[in-house]
Structure formats: C-alpha cells, structure tokens
Amino acid sequence: MVDVAATPFPFKLDPQHVALIVIDMQRDFIEPGGFGDALGNDVSRLQAIIPTVAALIDLARTHGWVIVHTRESHLPDLSDCPPAKRLRGDAPLRIGDAGPMGRLLVQGEPGNAIIEDCAPKPGEIVIDKPGKGMFYATNVDAQLRAHGITQLLFAGVTTEVCVQTSMREANDRGYECLLIEDATESYFAQFKSAALAMLTAQGAIVGWSTPLAKLQAAVA
Numbered sequence: 001m002v003d004v005a006a007t008p009f010p011f012k013l014d015p016q017h018v019a020l021i022v023i024d025m026q027r028d029f030i031e032p033g034g035f036g037d038a039l040g041n042d043v044s045r046l047q048a049i050i051p052t053v054a055a056l057i058d059l060a061r062t063h064g065w066v067i068v069h070t071r072e073s074h075l076p077d078l079s080d081c082p083p084a085k086r087l088r089g090d091a092p093l094r095i096g097d098a099g100p101m102g103r104l105l106v107q108g109e110p111g112n113a114i115i116e117d118c119a120p121k122p123g124e125i126v127i128d129k130p131g132k133g134m135f136y137a138t139n140v141d142a143q144l145r146a147h148g149i150t151q152l153l154f155a156g157v158t159t160e161v162c163v164q165t166s167m168r169e170a171n172d173r174g175y176e177c178l179l180i181e182d183a184t185e186s187y188f189a190q191f192k193s194a195a196l197a198m199l200t201a202q203g204a205i206v207g208w209s210t211p212l213a214k215l216q217a218a219v220a
C-alpha cells in the first residue's frame with residue numbers, strides 16, 4: 001500500500017488492484033460544435049485540463065495500471081437513448097442531430113471520438129455508455145472485477161455530471177475512489193468545487209480527491 005496525500009485524509013493506494021477511469025474526454029464535450037457546445041456551454045474551460053489528463057494516463061501506463069476510457073454515446077438508431085434524454089431542453093441541436101462533427105453523441109461519428117491527446121492505446125478498455133454513469137447499461141463492473149480491481153482513480157469531464165455520477169455508482173459497488181482534482185473540469189467553476197467538496201465531505205462519504213502531483217509523488 002502507498003499513502004497518497006488526499007482530501008479528506010490519505011488514500012491507501014493498492015497499486016496491484018487500481019484502475020484509472022478516464023470519463024468522456026470526447027470531442028463532443030471539449031471542442032466547439034459538439035454536444036457540450038450545443039447545450040450552450042463554454043467548452044474552452046475543459047480544454048485546459050487536457051495536458052494533466054494526458055500526464056495521468058502516462059503515469060498509469062508507466063505503472064501498468066488497468067486503464068478504462070469511457071464515451072457517452074448512443075447507437076445510430078438511438079434505441080438506447082430515452083426520449084426523456086433526447087428531448088430535454090431547447091438546444092438548437094439534439095442527440096442524434098447532425099452537427100459540424102457529425103451526429104451528436106452517436107457512436108462512430110467524428111465528434112464522438114476521444115480527443116487525440118487522450119486517445120486509448122491497444123489493450124486499454126473502452127466503454128460506450130448511454131447514460132451519465134459508467135455502470136448503467138455497460139459491462140464495466142464485470143471487466144473491472146475480472147481484473148481484480150478494487151480501487152478507481154477518476155479523471156475526465158464533466159466533474160459534476162458524468163464523473164460524479166460514475167464515482168457515486170462505483171462507491172455503491174464497493175470500489176474505493178480517488179478523484180484527480182486537476183484532471184477533471186466542469187463548464188461551471190462553482191459546480192466543480194461544490195462537487196469536490198460534497199464527494200469528500202463526511203469522512204470521504206463518496207471518496208477522496210488529490211491533485212496529480214501528489215499522486216505522482218506518492219508512487220515515484
């Protein structure tokens with residue numbers, strides 16, 4: 001076990017049983033013309049974390065940790081997209097509509113791809129998920145358990161939507177979760193800080209958080 005300085009108290013990292021989860025580092029959320037942009041968000045906020053997420057992925061590769069990349073995506077016929085999700089709000093483009101990077105949040109479209117700087121390598125797990133949480137309607141739990149994984153490091157976007165939902169789902173399934181603070185971002189600065197605070201409050205009620213430098217220092 002390796003002690004990682006973290007909030008609200010040190011995280012006891014088990015390097016033999018930890019996986020890195022990189023949530024939805026997709027063009028659809030990070031580049032202009034994607035789903036995040038269509039919802040009215042300033043996507044440039046998310047671009048700032050790309051180097052940190054890439055460095056975290058490098059660290060995981062160096063240590064041979066299991067790496068899972070997720071994509072929020074739907075089948076081309078949208079049979080896995082409930083109308084309640086597709087029709088929500090008054091965005092000019094909805095899930096499945098054609099934008100400048102192809103159909104929004106649809107598998108195989110250019111905009112649905114993970115950005116080049118964080119792209120999966122052969123052997124890494126890629127999960128297409130129709131929901132915000134990574135366990136809903138996926139086989140990720142079985143894949144993690146097959147690898148003997150008990151701890152998850154979280155990164156990606158957005159902090160209070162897909163990252164928080166996935167971390168809560170993981171916590172309920174018995175995983176110990178450490179969120180890498182500077183490897184996650186929200187379209188709303190105050191939502192990121194609120195999410196970090198509520199996840200780690202009450203004695204790590206959902207999990208821990210720490211900046212990448214503290215994880216790097218602990219495993220160096």
Ligand code: TIU
Nearest residue numbers: 024072157158161162163
């Ligand atoms: N809108 C928003 O903040 N996020 C999402 O819709 N999906 C993810 O967080 N991946």
